[in-house]
Amino acid sequence: MSSFWIRMEKVKPIYDFVDKLVMLLCKLLLVAEVIITTIVVSGRFLASHSPAWGEELTLTCMIYMAMLGATIALRKNAHIRMTSFDRYLPNKVVYVLDILADVVVLVFAIIMIKEGFAYSLSIGSKGTYISLPGLSKFWLYFPVPLAGIAMIFFEIEAVFNHLKQFFVKAGEEGEVE
DSSP: OOHHHHHHHTTHHHHHHHHHHHHHHHHHHHHHHHHHHHHHHHHHHHSSOOOTHHHHHHHHHHHHHHHHHHHHHHHTTOSOOOOTTGGGSOHHHHHHHHHHHHHHHHHHHHHHHHHHHHHIIIIIHHOBOSSOTTSBTHHHHTHHHHHHHHHHHHHHHHHHHHHHHHHSOTTOOSOOO
16 A cells, blocks of 8 residues: 555544544533423423423524534445445446545535535524524524534545545555556
8 A cells, every 4th residue: 555545544533533523512412402302391391381492402402413413424424325336337437436426525515614604604693592682593503514514524534535445456555556
């Protein structure tokens, strides 16, 4: 294997760290969502009054979890994809199609960042949560560019992995083709 691919392998712990960080954030958001929902439901049934902010914060946590969870699925290659023809195509063609798909996802992630920040800063900064007037709706739109950043990060790793599959023969320890 060439020194380029060996150097790229050394970056893997950074991707693993970011993956664990995003997963930790999703877990914390899930815990927050469960606690807030418990407070809201308990308040309704035990005190006949629930905090008005509970539902909006629960939905915000859910949006963050959905967007960030999708980036984790992207890294683990766990998204739904068409592979029914892969066994009939040459391996090199499959690798090229995988790289093309990665490029499309990268473009989509860039759009998510650009448009997500635009919405967060324009629409989001003009409004506030109904039940929490001091909290900007920026935080409701911010998961979109945040997920776009994580998508780009993980998609770069996927591109390098696909390029490595394309250029390095299985079991090859020597030079690149």
